[in-house]
Amino acid sequence: MNRLSWFNTVSLTLGFAFLYIPMVILIIFSFNESKLVTVWAGFSTKWYGELMQNQAFLDAAWVTLRVAVFSSTLATILGTMAAYVMVRGGRFFGRTLFSGMIYAPLVMPEVITGLSLLLLFIGIGLDRGILTIVLAHTTFSMCYVSVVVSSRLVTFDRSLEEAALDLGCSPAQAFRLVTLPIIAPAVISGWLLAFTLSLDDLVIASFTSGPSATTLPIKIFSAVRLGVSPEINALSTIMIAVVTVGVISASLVSKRAMVRQRQEEQAAARTE
Amino acid sequence: MRRAVLIAIPYVWLLALFLVPFFIVLKISLSDIALAIPPYTPTLDLSQGWAGIKEFVSQLDFENFVWLTEDDLYWKAYLSSVKIALIATSLTLLVGYPIAYGMARAPEEWRPTLMMLVILPFWTSFLIRVYAWMGILSNEGYLNQFLLWTGIISTPLTILNTQTAVYIGIVYTYLPFMILPIYAALDRLDGSLIEAAEDLGCSRMQAFWLVTIPLSRPGIIAGCFLVMIPVIGEFVIPSLLGGSGTLMIGKVLWEEFFSNRDWPVASAVAVILLLILVIPIVLFQRNQQKQAEAEQ
Numbered sequence: 001m002n003r004l005s006w007f008n009t010v011s012l013t014l015g016f017a018f019l020y021i022p023m024v025i026l027i028i029f030s031f032n033e034s035k036l037v038t039v040w041a042g043f044s045t046k047w048y049g050e051l052m053q054n055q056a057f058l059d060a061a062w063v064t065l066r067v068a069v070f071s072s073t074l075a076t077i078l079g080t081m082a083a084y085v086m087v088r089g090g091r092f093f094g095r096t097l098f099s100g101m102i103y104a105p106l107v108m109p110e111v112i113t114g115l116s117l118l119l120l121f122i123g124i125g126l127d128r129g130i131l132t133i134v135l136a137h138t139t140f141s142m143c144y145v146s147v148v149v150s151s152r153l154v155t156f157d158r159s160l161e162e163a164a165l166d167l168g169c170s171p172a173q174a175f176r177l178v179t180l181p182i183i184a185p186a187v188i189s190g191w192l193l194a195f196t197l198s199l200d201d202l203v204i205a206s207f208t209s210g211p212s213a214t215t216l217p218i219k220i221f222s223a224v225r226l227g228v229s230p231e232i233n234a235l236s237t238i239m240i241a242v243v244t245v246g247v248i249s250a251s252l253v254s255k256r257a258m259v260r261q262r263q264e265e266q267a268a269a270r271t272e
Numbered sequence: 273m274r275r276a277v278l279i280a281i282p283y284v285w286l287l288a289l290f291l292v293p294f295f296i297v298l299k300i301s302l303s304d305i306a307l308a309i310p311p312y313t314p315t316l317d318l319s320q321g322w323a324g325i326k327e328f329v330s331q332l333d334f335e336n337f338v339w340l341t342e343d344d345l346y347w348k349a350y351l352s353s354v355k356i357a358l359i360a361t362s363l364t365l366l367v368g369y370p371i372a373y374g375m376a377r378a379p380e381e382w383r384p385t386l387m388m389l390v391i392l393p394f395w396t397s398f399l400i401r402v403y404a405w406m407g408i409l410s411n412e413g414y415l416n417q418f419l420l421w422t423g424i425i426s427t428p429l430t431i432l433n434t435q436t437a438v439y440i441g442i443v444y445t446y447l448p449f450m451i452l453p454i455y456a457a458l459d460r461l462d463g464s465l466i467e468a469a470e471d472l473g474c475s476r477m478q479a480f481w482l483v484t485i486p487l488s489r490p491g492i493i494a495g496c497f498l499v500m501i502p503v504i505g506e507f508v509i510p511s512l513l514g515g516s517g518t519l520m521i522g523k524v525l526w527e528e529f530f531s532n533r534d535w536p537v538a539s540a541v542a543v544i545l546l547l548i549l550v551i552p553i554v555l556f557q558r559n560q561q562k563q564a565e566a567e568q
Contacts, residue, residue, distance in 0.1 A: 005377070007370075007374075008370075008373065008374035008377050008378070009374070011370035011371055011373065011374045012371060012374040012375065012378065012386070015367070015370065015371035015374070016371075016389060018367070018444070018447075019389070019390070019393055019444075019447065020389075020393075022401070022404035022405055022408060022444070023393070023396070023401070023404055025404065025407065025408065025414055026400070026403075026404045026407065029407065037407055038407065038410070038412050038413055038414065038417065078281065078282050078285055079282075081278055081281060081282045082282035082286075084278065085278060085279050085282065085283075089275070089278075089279055092279055094283070098279075098282075098283055098286070101286040101287070101290050101291060102286070104290070105290060107501050107502075107549070107553050107556075108546075109502065109504070109505025109506075109522060109545060109546075109549065110505065110507065110522075111505055111507055111522045111525045111526060111542070111545075112297070112505070112525075112542045112545065112546060115297060115525070115529060115538060115539065115542055116293035116294050116296060116297045116542070117289065117293050119293060119296045119297060119300060119535070119539070120289070120292060120293035120296055123296055135289060136289075138285075138289075139285070139286070139289040139290055142282070142285070142286075146282075171274065172274075196395055199397070200397045200398055200399070202398075202399055202508060203507055203508070203526075207529075217397070217399050220399055220400075220403070221399060221508075224399070224403050224406065224512060225511075225512070227406070227410075228403075228406050228407040228410070232403065233407075236397070236400040236403065236404070239396070239397055239400060240396050240400065243392075243395050243396050243397075244392065244396075246395075247388075247391070247392055247395050248388075251388060
């Protein structure tokens with residue numbers, strides 16, 4: 001069992017080659033001297049320099065970042081509330097509708113979500129801009145957050161909360177002192193998920209943005225429609241690098257937290 | 273009291289920004305196109321009270337839906353989206369299953385790293401991953417350069433802006449959705465069952481078909497739905513990798529809205545797309561529920 005057969009070795013190698021070669025090519029050719037992206041003409045970082053000079057891209061990046069920070073934070077708060085209500089809220093009027101509204105956006109095609117929100121914003125006369133993109137992103141990513149957080153809430157021992165209440169905590173204190181620290185890793189990964197979903201989104205942002213607010217994916221999409229360009233390669237490389245560093249460090253942090261939690265549990269078991 | 277507030281905030285948010293917009297789409301799909309801002313009629317005028325509502329309802333009709341059935345562009349787009357989604361899902365399964373299988377058979381200490389390698393592309397921008405293939409598949413792209421260099425072909429292949437490019441793009445971007453549930457199912461699989469099958473006279477191949485595949489079926493089904501449902505409404509891949517011949521409903525909706533500015537027809541397209549998606553979504557939900565019950 002512990003040695004890989006030749007078949008498994010081949011399928012893993014080919015599979016991961018397929019997943020990673022396109023990105024590696026993209027990264028290599030972002031350092032290409034030539035403007036012709038498919039011909040290698042020597043190493044150069046000039047496209048990164050040009051990217052830094054390109055005001056339109058920098059503006060779009062700034063808009064995207066603000067939208068992502070605001071919408072993921074709002075989505076984390078609302079999504080955690082929704083998860084808490086779903087798992088701990090008991091019965092209330094319209095619970096089925098509520099859970100339907102949490103799960104439906106996960107499978108809703110982006111074109112429909114985008115179209116419907118745009119029609120709403122026009123209907124109520126809200127000017128399209130950063131605010132409308134934030135509202136749109138918050139709505140779909142809060143559902144992802146609530147799925148992540150509720151899967152953690154389901155597995156954790158409710159008696160801990162009850163003990164806190166018995167010992168004189170108010171429900172708000174019990175949540176802040178007991179529940180929140182326990183579900184914190186899930187809340188953080190929910191925030192990260194919402195943040196990357198927002199950074200990444202093209203379709204919903206295209207529907208809900210106005211002329212005053214262009215996000216990076218919208219900018220990339222309109223540039224890419226005209227073909228491959230070395231500047232976009234450089235931009236993609238930066239984005240890939242940021243995500244890679246982010247994901248790897250997040251997983252190292254969560255691994256360390258898990259190890260510490262296990263140690264604490266063992267220590268607690270010993271003292272009993 | 274506190275509890276009511278806690279429930280009300282996310283509830284009202286979702287009602288206002290998810291459910292209400294959907295009813296607006298439904299309403300506009302029953303309206304007529306007009307040279308106005310917003311470009312459809314009638315608009316609901318609540319200031320006239322009940323008479324306004326009655327007037328509004330009487331003007332709604334199914335004209336746009338009739339239009340969708342008469343113009344065969346839409347029929348073809350729906351059918352071809354479903355066809356592309358079915359073929360692409362099967363291809364993703366064929367590519368993804370061996371990878372998931374290899375991961376589940378890999379030494380224990382490699383598995384977290386392999387998992388991470390599958391998840392990492394999922395966090396990188398979808399747009400960038402699709403874009404990466406434009407440079408590879410174009411006429412003077414890296415793939416053609418490589419094939420010409422090896423002498424396998426003598427004239428460059430046309431792949432970009434064809435259906436083939438769309439399939440490659442879908443398999444590439446949705447592969448993690450297929451691998452992860454299958455891997456989860458294979459990882460839980462008890463190895464002694466396969467040993468038992470082999471002891472009882474199965475060849476390795478037979479044991480694979482008779483034991484491994486049936487036991488990983490929940491993962492296969494989940495993976496297929498996770499790929500198929502979003503692919504039906506896909507927009508980015510057909511518009512960047514596909515050509516003028518690639519008809520997909522997400523692209524049609526986008527063009528109807530942004531190029532033709534026909535909001536009522538775009539809304540009607542959205543309503544029907546949703547009706548088509550209800551079937552796989554309900555089937556998927558049922559599969560997941562059965563799974564959850566089986567585990568308990």
